[in-house]
Amino acid sequence: MPKIEPRLPKGMRDFLPADMLKREYVFSVVKEVFHLYGFEPIQTPVLELSETLLGKYGQDAENLIFKVQHSRSSKEPLAMRYDLTVPLARVVALHENQLTLPFKRYHMAPVWRGERPQRGRYREFYQCDADIVGVPDMSADAEIIGVVVTALKRLNFPQFTVKVNNRKLLTGMGVYSGVPENQLAELYRSVDKFDKIGADGVEKELKSHQIEPEVVNRMMHLIQIKDGGLESLNALESKMQDIPIAVEGISELRQLAEALDHAYISLEHFEFDFTMVRGLGYYTGPIFETVITDPNLGSVTGGGRYDNLIGLFRRESLPTTGTSLGIERMIDVMDLLNLYPAELNRTVVEVLVTIFDEKGKAEATRLAAELRASGVATEFYMNGQTRLGKQIGYADRKGIPLVAFIGPDEIAAGQVKLKHMGNGDEYIINRDVVASKVYELLQKQPVRESAR
Amino acid sequence: MPKIEPRLPKGMRDFLPADMLKREYVFSVVKEVFHLYGFEPIQTPVLELSETLLGKYGQDAENLIFKVQHSRSSKEPLAMRYDLTVPLARVVALHENQLTLPFKRYHMAPVWRGERPQRGRYREFYQCDADIVGVPDMSADAEIIGVVVTALKRLNFPQFTVKVNNRKLLTGMGVYSGVPENQLAELYRSVDKFDKIGADGVEKELKSHQIEPEVVNRMMHLIQIKDGGLESLNALESKMQDIPIAVEGISELRQLAEALDHAYISLEHFEFDFTMVRGLGYYTGPIFETVITDPNLGSVTGGGRYDNLIGLFRRESLPTTGTSLGIERMIDVMDLLNLYPAELNRTVVEVLVTIFDEKGKAEATRLAAELRASGVATEFYMNGQTRLGKQIGYADRKGIPLVAFIGPDEIAAGQVKLKHMGNGDEYIINRDVVASKVYELLQKQPVRESAR
Numbered sequence: 001m002p003k004i005e006p007r008l009p010k011g012m013r014d015f016l017p018a019d020m021l022k023r024e025y026v027f028s029v030v031k032e033v034f035h036l037y038g039f040e041p042i043q044t045p046v047l048e049l050s051e052t053l054l055g056k057y058g059q060d061a062e063n064l065i066f067k068v069q070h071s072r073s074s075k076e077p078l079a080m081r082y083d084l085t086v087p088l089a090r091v092v093a094l095h096e097n098q099l100t101l102p103f104k105r106y107h108m109a110p111v112w113r114g115e116r117p118q119r120g121r122y123r124e125f126y127q128c129d130a131d132i133v134g135v136p137d138m139s140a141d142a143e144i145i146g147v148v149v150t151a152l153k154r155l156n157f158p159q160f161t162v163k164v165n166n167r168k169l170l171t172g173m174g175v176y177s178g179v180p181e182n183q184l185a186e187l188y189r190s191v192d193k194f195d196k197i198g199a200d201g202v203e204k205e206l207k208s209h210q211i212e213p214e215v216v217n218r219m220m221h222l223i224q225i226k227d228g229g230l231e232s233l234n235a236l237e238s239k240m241q242d243i244p245i246a247v248e249g250i251s252e253l254r255q256l257a258e259a260l261d262h263a264y265i266s267l268e269h270f271e272f273d274f275t276m277v278r279g280l281g282y283y284t285g286p287i288f289e290t291v292i293t294d295p296n297l298g299s300v301t302g303g304g305r306y307d308n309l310i311g312l313f314r315r316e317s318l319p320t321t322g323t324s325l326g327i328e329r330m331i332d333v334m335d336l337l338n339l340y341p342a343e344l345n346r347t348v349v350e351v352l353v354t355i356f357d358e359k360g361k362a363e364a365t366r367l368a369a370e371l372r373a374s375g376v377a378t379e380f381y382m383n384g385q386t387r388l389g390k391q392i393g394y395a396d397r398k399g400i401p402l403v404a405f406i407g408p409d410e411i412a413a414g415q416v417k418l419k420h421m422g423n424g425d426e427y428i429i430n431r432d433v434v435a436s437k438v439y440e441l442l443q444k445q446p447v448r449e450s451a452r
Numbered sequence: 453m454p455k456i457e458p459r460l461p462k463g464m465r466d467f468l469p470a471d472m473l474k475r476e477y478v479f480s481v482v483k484e485v486f487h488l489y490g491f492e493p494i495q496t497p498v499l500e501l502s503e504t505l506l507g508k509y510g511q512d513a514e515n516l517i518f519k520v521q522h523s524r525s526s527k528e529p530l531a532m533r534y535d536l537t538v539p540l541a542r543v544v545a546l547h548e549n550q551l552t553l554p555f556k557r558y559h560m561a562p563v564w565r566g567e568r569p570q571r572g573r574y575r576e577f578y579q580c581d582a583d584i585v586g587v588p589d590m591s592a593d594a595e596i597i598g599v600v601v602t603a604l605k606r607l608n609f610p611q612f613t614v615k616v617n618n619r620k621l622l623t624g625m626g627v628y629s630g631v632p633e634n635q636l637a638e639l640y641r642s643v644d645k646f647d648k649i650g651a652d653g654v655e656k657e658l659k660s661h662q663i664e665p666e667v668v669n670r671m672m673h674l675i676q677i678k679d680g681g682l683e684s685l686n687a688l689e690s691k692m693q694d695i696p697i698a699v700e701g702i703s704e705l706r707q708l709a710e711a712l713d714h715a716y717i718s719l720e721h722f723e724f725d726f727t728m729v730r731g732l733g734y735y736t737g738p739i740f741e742t743v744i745t746d747p748n749l750g751s752v753t754g755g756g757r758y759d760n761l762i763g764l765f766r767r768e769s770l771p772t773t774g775t776s777l778g779i780e781r782m783i784d785v786m787d788l789l790n791l792y793p794a795e796l797n798r799t800v801v802e803v804l805v806t807i808f809d810e811k812g813k814a815e816a817t818r819l820a821a822e823l824r825a826s827g828v829a830t831e832f833y834m835n836g837q838t839r840l841g842k843q844i845g846y847a848d849r850k851g852i853p854l855v856a857f858i859g860p861d862e863i864a865a866g867q868v869k870l871k872h873m874g875n876g877d878e879y880i881i882n883r884d885v886v887a888s889k890v891y892e893l894l895q896k897q898p899v900r901e902s903a904r
Contacts, residue, residue, distance in 0.1 A: 006545035006765040009499050009530055014543050016550060017492035017557065024493065035800045036824045038831030040469035041476065045576050046498060046532075046562065047461050047518075063523060066499075068532070070518045070566040078461055080498075080520070091466050093458035098468060100849050102834055105469065110498065114522040124497050135834045139817065143834070150824070262817035313458040348487045365591065365714035372488045372602070379490030382554055382587045382595070397552050445897075 011115070011123030018346040018399075025344055026155065026331055027108060030128050033151040037143060039106040039130045044087040046110070050077040056086050056312070058281060064113040080112040084129040084324065085282075085309070092133055093313035101134030101318070104143075108327070120332055131322025133310070138252055141286045141305060141321045142259030148290055148301050148323055149269045155330070156339045159294035163273040166253050166286050167304070169236070170277065172246020176239065177218035179211060185281075187211075191223060192277035199224060202275075228271030230257060236274075252285055282306040288323060297333050301325045346399035351418075351438055353380035354391040356407035363411050367404065367431070374435030395421060402438060463567070463575030470798040470851075477796055478607065478783055479560060482580050485603040489595060491558040491582045496539040498562070502529040508538050508764070510733060516565040532564040536581040536776065537734075537761070544585055545765035553586030553770070556595075560779075572784055583774025585762070590704055593738045593757060593773045594711030600742055600753050600775055601721045607782070608791045611746035615725040618705050618738050619756070621688070622675075622729065624698020628691065629670035631663060637733075639663075643675060644729035651676065654727075680723030682709060688726075704737055734758040740775060749785050753777045798851035803870075803890055805832035806843040808859035815863050819856065819886070826887030847873060854890060 008014065015023060034041075047068055054062060061082065068078040081087055084107045092099065108128045115121055130147050132140040145162050152160050170191070174184050190205040197205070199220060206216045222239070225232050233250050240246035253272065260270065278287045287304030291297075303323030311317025334340060353368045355361050368380035379400070381391045388405070395403045405417040416434045418427045420441060429437045438444070460466065467475060486493075499520055506514060513534065520530040533539055536559045544551065560580045567573055582599050584592040597614050604612050622643070626636050642657045649657070651672060658668045674691070677684045685702050692698035705724065712722065730739045739756030743749075755775030763769025786792060805820045807813050820832035831852070833843045840857070847855045857869040868886045870879045872893060881889045890896070 003763075003767070004503055004765055006542045007501055007504070008546070009497060009501055009528060012497035012499060014497070014547065015495040016543075016547060017494060020493040020495055023495075035829045036827070038801045038829060040800055041472040042469060043467040043472055043475075045461060045464035045466070047464060047564075047576065049459055049461055051456055052459070066520050066522045066530075068518050068520050071515060072566045072568065076461060078518075090458045091468075094460070095466065095468060100846060104831065112499075114524045116524065124499065132834070137834055139813070139832075139834045142817075146821075258814075259817065262814045263821045264818070311455075313456055315455070348492055349490045361591070362710075362714045365594075365711060366716070369598075369715045375488070377487045377490060379556065380591075382584070382589055382591045394552060 009123070011117035011121070013122060013124070017348075021344065021346065021348070022335075022340060023331060025340065026327065026334065027126075027128070029154050030151050030325060030327070031106075031108065033147060033154060034106040034128075034130055036150070037104070037130070037147050039104045039147070042088075042091065042105045042107055043109070044081070044084075044091060044107070046080055047078045048081055048087060048090070050079045052090050053079050053082055053086060056282070056309075057082060061113075064115055066112045066114060082113060083111050084109060084127050085131070085306070085322070088129070088131055088133075088322075089310045089320075090313050092310050092318065096314070099133075102140070103133040104130070105133075106130045120329065122328065125328045128325040128327045129322060130325075131320060133318050133320045135321070136307070136319040138255035138286070139259045140319075141252075141256050141288075142263055142265070144303060144321055144323045145256075145260060145270060145288060146263050146265055148288070148303075148325070149265055151325065152290065152300075152330075155334065156341075157292065157300075157330075157333070158337070160269070160290055160292050160300070162270040162288050162290045162301075163276045164253065164256065164270055164286060164288055165272065165274055165276045165278075166249035167283050168245045168252065168285060169249030169274070172240055172243045172249055173219060173222045173236075173274070176243050176246060177222065178215040179219065183209065183211060187219070188277050191275060192279055194223070194275035194277075223274040225274060226272070228273070229267050230254070232272050232274075233257075249285075256286055278302055278304055282309045284308055286321070292333055295337075297336070298329070299326070300330050300333065345401070348377050349379045349398065349400045350377045350442055350444075351379075351402045351404050352391070352395040352398075352400045353378060353404045353406070354388055355381050355386075356388070356405070358385070360407060360411065363406055367406050367416060367434070370431075371404075371435055371438065376435050376438050392419075402441060404434070461575070463569035463573070465574060465576070469800075473796065473798065473800070474787075474792060475783060477792065478779065478786065479578075479580070481606050482603050482777060482779070483558075483560065485599060485606060486558040486580075486582055488602070489556070489582070489599050491556045491599070494540075494543065494557045494559055495561070496533070496536075496543060496559070498532055499530045500533055500539060500542070502531045504542050505531050505534055505538060508734070508761075509534060513565075516567055518564045518566060533561075534565060535563050536561060536579050537583070537758070537774070540581070540583055540585075540774075541762045541772075542765050544762050544770065548766070551585075554592070555585040556582070557585075558582045572781065574780065577780045580777040580779045581774060582777075583772060585770050585772045587773075588759070588771040590707035590738070591711045592771075593704075593708050593740075594715055594717070596755060596773055596775045597708075597712060597722060597740060598715050598717055600740070600755075600777070601717055603777065604742065604752070607786065608793075609744065609752075609782075609785070610789070612721070612742055612744050612752070614722040614740055614742045614753075615728045616705065616708065616722055616738060616740055617724065617726055617728045617730075618701035619735050620697045620704065620737060621701030621726070624692055624695045624701055625671060625674045625688075625726070628695050628698060629674065630667040631671065635661065635663060639671070640729050643727060644731055646675070646727035646729075675726040677726060678724070680725070681719050682706070684724050684726075685709075701737075708738055730754055730756055734761045736760055738773070744785055747789075749788070750781070751778070752782050752785065797853070800829050801831045801850065801852045802829040802894055802896075803831070803854045803856050804843070804847040804850075804852045805830060805856045805858070806840055807833050807838075808840070808857070810837070812859060812863065816858055819858050819868060819883070822883075823856075823887055823890070828887050828890050844871075854893060856886070 066080040283304040284307045285305035290301040305321040307319045355364045371378040403419045518532040735756040736759045737757035742753040757773040759771045807816045823830040855871045
């Protein structure tokens with residue numbers, strides 16, 4: 001039969017066990033934090049009807065969506081989900097009778113975008129989203145920032161800051177500066193590049209859009225007001241007290257800061273940054289973006305309030321705010337800075353049971369079964385003809401912490417020899433207490449009966 | 453803006469939190485058993501190159517594969533994975549330098565098949581596979597059966613049996629009976645329907661394929677030999693000792709039974725059934741299928757040895773055996789028989805912190821932050837204007853076990869009132885020990901510092 005060359009699609013990845021265990025560690029910490037904040041898991045299909053996705057993200061994004069065909073689904077154009085936010089809006093509208101508001105949900109799942117592959121950018125990647133549906137109050141936005149801060153702290157991220165801005169305030173600044181209403185979208189797009197092209201770049205771009213120089217100057221001054229704290233809000237309010245939408249945006253940011261203070265989240269972890277825009281069109285109020293500041297590694301989470309999106313699928317919309325953790329970027333940063341706990345293992349296996357010879361295989365099988373029944377993750381070496389040294393080498397390569405030997409002497413004495421691969425120590429143990437010794441050596445909590 | 457009707461693609465499902473928690477319970481038990489047996493997690497992309505998938509499953513199956521297109525991937529025809537076995541073969545061939553054999557991996561992930569949707573059959577569904585690459589010995593097949601038996605026992609499945617057969621033995625039976633070699637595939641296909649159409653149906657179908665009546669009679673007699681145990685192997689061997697492939701198949705089944713015995717797995721949980729075939733063409737040795745016997749609910753797992761598949765992607769193949777747990781079917785059966793533990797909650801939230809009035813919101817926010825810092829999954833009720841009765845109703849509807857009250861009296865006294873929703877008991881607790889009381893009431897283990 002002709003061979004097929006084993007290949008991956010462009011921009012997509014396999015994860016082998018050692019990498020998977022690192023990823024799962026990150027996911028489990030994030031999940032634990034979502035639970036602490038009372039967010040509940042949901043799951044939606046990878047495929048959505050095309051009509052559900054199209055028209056939500058803007059044309060550039062839409063070009064990146066993967067289309068799916070099937071002989072039985074020709075009357076049903078399908079697409080692979082592009083993010084987890086639009087599926088949430090669909091879910092809320094579809095199942096509204098089964099949901100109790102406020103609805104706090106999280107969703108950890110892959111999304112697909114046909115981007116040009118490059119370092120750190122993939123065509124299949126995971127997102128971890130937490131959103132709150134049904135709460136207009138800024139306490140919900142504070143919860144979202146709380147989740148982000150707590151997750152990054154628990155993952156040992158060193159310096160980071162959640163940058164906070166408000167779409168209403170940005171609009172107010174545009175109005176105050178004299179930007180014509182039909183150019184506000186262009187204004188957002190240019191300011192959004194502040195991080196990349198700097199103040200000069202944004203200024204040049206705005207002027208190239210035929211926005212008058214004094215308008216641009218006023219705008220550039222406003223967005224660059226920064227001490228990061230409440231003072232900057234006061235400064236803006238004193239200028240824009242006659243622009244209702246600006247006043248509303250500032251008031252939201254004040255309420256947000258207050259709610260964060262009550263939740264013990266200080267300016268150490270967030271700051272106001274009026275140059276931060278967030279690309280997506282659907283945001284309506286506060287917006288958030290977390291940057292790793294030292295070393296300067298760019299943004300790892302983004303989010304904000306989008307009170308109108310659910311209204312696309314439902315007669316009346318519902319106020320909603322949330323965040324998406326850029327978990328792939330976070331994992332890249334964790335790899336780079338080696339933020340994983342020292343005790344994180346490269347394998348799930350706790351003990352390798354070796355096989356002395358073909359005759360000893362039965363007893364080794366029994367020992368493995370006994371260890372497993374006691375809750376010890378056990379591999380037994382299945383190719384019996386392999387010499388012991390090679391079996392130990394296998395444990396070493398895989399990072400298995402303990403190796404068990406049960407040769408003729410041990411069988412006769414009802415004992416087992418345990419070798420600690422880290423320090424080379426060996427222990428001769430009575431067979432009936434091997435599992436306890438393993439628990440002790442691995443500093444593992446005994447499994448409660450109820451958990452078995 | 454025009455509204456879009458919120459709809460799901462045919463044969464696909466959303467899972468809301470209460471269902472997700474049930475599913476996650478099942479997945480976590482299976483995962484724990486995979487770990488006990490030393491299987492390691494991997495992940496592959498949902499999309500594979502079409503050439504990777506096509507030609508592996510037979511034409512009928514291939515018609516069910518979803519094709520994927522993208523403007524940037526036109527030179528790269530893509531398809532959504534149909535199972536987790538072919539991706540494993542590709543992974544082993546692609547990453548052989550990074551893998552240590554034997555390679556024991558598990559993979560829990562969705563697959564897509566464009567089947568006609570019907571009750572219990574979906575177009576997107578999860579599979580949970582465990583496979584062992586690199587071990588020709590039957591001890592690997594025994595490990596696979598061990599995983600299945602242990603997982604079903606831990607999930608509280610009542611009566612179940614792993615049916616075991618062997619492809620070599622089936623071929624031997626065909627040869628012995630006088631089935632022409634070019635009709636062996638047809639023979640498998642007909643025998644595979646034994647469960648559905650019975651002995652008479654299979655007999656009729658074989659005869660309709662122009663297989664001679666006495667050949668059919670010989671074959672029907674052989675496949676229906678059953679006491680389920682080693683005796684039936686003896687009976688077959690005495691007849692077919694001159695058919696080498698039959699002798700080989702019987703010998704493999706004997707070794708398998710012996711290895712299962714060493715692993716303390718008895719005939720209570722497996723039996724030989726020579727009418728069981730398994731549809732897929734790539735099996736080469738022992739095959740397994742688990743049926744729920746009482747009540748008779750059909751099959752929940754399938755698997756077997758496929759020593760040639762990896763050879764499609766690699767110069768030399770590697771002996772491989774494994775199983776796929778039909779996790780969706782298992783969940784359906786668990787729902788039907790209500791096999792979930794009584795303590796499984798409908799929500800991740802442990803405490804709802806209520807809000808007495810707008811003024812008390814700050815203190816409620818602080819209490820929620822304190823509980824979270826102590827590891828308690830806490831929701832605080834974010835719409836402050838809601839009266840307490842309605843907030844309690846919300847906790848009740850969501851199944852939150854404990855509700856905390858912090859009104860003016862409690863704030864003044866530095867206390868919190870806790871209400872146990874199950875029995876209505878109320879407790880007045882000093883604020884600094886609320887978390888401990890919650891742990892006590894929920895019989896929750898304190899979080900170790902190292903796990904935080």
